[in-house]
Amino acid sequence: MWYSMGLGKRLDMAASALRNDGSQDAAAAEQVMLHVSGLIERGALRPGDRLASERDLASQVGVSRTSVRAGLRSLAAMGVVQTRRGAGTFITAGPPTLVSEPLRLIASLHGLDLGGLWEVRRVLEAGSASLAAERASAEQIATLSDEVTGMYSALHQPQTFLDHDLRFHRAVAAAANNPMLGAIIEAVAALFFEQRRVTIERARNLRESADAHRKIYQAIRARDGESARAAMEEHIRLAQLALATEEGT
Template identity: 30%
Template sequence: MEGLDLLHNFREISVETPVDMIIKQIRELITSGQLKPGDKLPPERKLVERLGVGRTHVRDAIKKLEFYGILRTMPQSGTIVAGLGITALEGLITDVLKIEDNDFGALVETRVILETQAAALAADRRTEEDIQNIEQAFATHQQQVLSGESGVEEDLIFHLKIAEASKNPVLRSLMLIITPDIIASFNKLDICKDGRELRALDEHRAILDHIIHQRPDAAARAMRNHLQDVIDFSKQMS
C-alpha cells in the first residue's frame, strides 16, 4: 500500500494551550471537591508564579471560566468558585458518553432540537441588549474567520448568545453539555474545511437577521439549515 493511501489513518495532533491546561487543573480541583463553591482562588500573581506561565494566560483562563459561570471575580475580594457550573462536569460527561456512532447521532439530533427552538424563542423574546450581544459575538467570530482562524470557540459563543436570548436557562445549560462534544468530533475529521467557515458566516447572518426582525419560524429554519452539515456528518457515522 502506498504511503499516501495510509494518510487517512493519521489524526491531527492537538496541542493543549497553557490556557486549556490551567482550565483543566481548576476543573479537576472542582470536580474532585478540593475547590468548593465560595472558595477563593490564590491571587493572580501567586498563580502565575506557581504555574510558570504568563499573566495573560491566567487571566484568559479565569475569564473563560467566568463566562461559563464556574468562577466569579468580586471587586476587592478576588476570584471565587461560583458553583459547580454545568461545564465543570463536561469532562465527566465525556467519559460517561464515550460517544459511539449511534450515540453521536442522537446527540446531534438533540442539538438540532435545542438550537432550532432556541433560535425561535430568541426571535420572539430578544431584547435590544440581546441583539447587541449576538451582534458582538457575530462580529468577533467573523473577525477570527476572516483572519484565517477556525473561530470554533467564537462560533460556540454566538450560539450560546442566541440561547441566552431565548430566556430559557435550562436550554442554554443543556447546549453547554452536548455542543462541545459534537464540535470536537465534527472538527476532528476536518469537516469544516473547503470554505465551510465562510458559509457559516452567511448562515449566522441570516439567523441574526430573523432574530432582529422577530421571525421565529424563519429563525428556526435558518438554524436548521446552518446545522445541516452536522446532521449529514452524523448520518455518515451511523
C-alpha cells in the same frame, strides 16, 4: 434563584447514588451534600457565598475532611459549587453549569453515536433560537450581530472564526433567557468542541457557515421564531455534513 427549584431533587438523586454505593465513605459524602443543600434551601448560603473551610465543614457535619472533599466534588459536578485555588469553595453565581463528561459516558453506555448527539443538539438549539426570537433584549441582539461580523472578518483565520462561532451559539442560548436550557446546550456543544478545533483547519467554505449564522441572527432580530428555528435546524444539519467532510479530508 436558579437552584431554588429542583435543587433538593437533584441532590437527593446524587445522594441516592452515593447511598447505593454502600460504603461508609459514600454515606459520609452524602451527609456533606445534604448539609450544604439544607443551608441553601434555608437561605443561609446564596450565590457567590463562600463555604466554610474543609476543616470547619468536617466539624459541622461530623465527618472526615476526605469525605468533605468527596461531597464537594459531587456538588461541583452538579454545578452547585466552584472551588477556586487559594480562595476556597463558593456557591456558584449566575446560571447553572453542567459538565459534559456524564453525557459522554451515557452516550457510550447506550451506544449513542455522533449522529444521535447531533440530533440532540439540533433539537435543543433550534428551540433556543425560537425562544431567542421572542425574548432577546436589544443588547443580546447586538451581541449576535457583533459575533456574525467577527465571523466575516475571520474567514481566513479558522480558529478565530470558531471562537466567534462558539460565542454566537452561546449568545443565542443566553438570549432564550432560560438558564437551564443554556446550561444543557453548553454541555452538549462541549462534546463537539475539541474535535472541531482540529477539523476546522480543513474547512472548505467558512463563508457558507457565516451566511448561515447571519440568517439565524436576522430571524431573531425580526422576532420571527419559526424562521429562527428553521435557520438553526438547517445550520446544524450543514455543520454536521461539513464536519464529516473535514474529517474525511
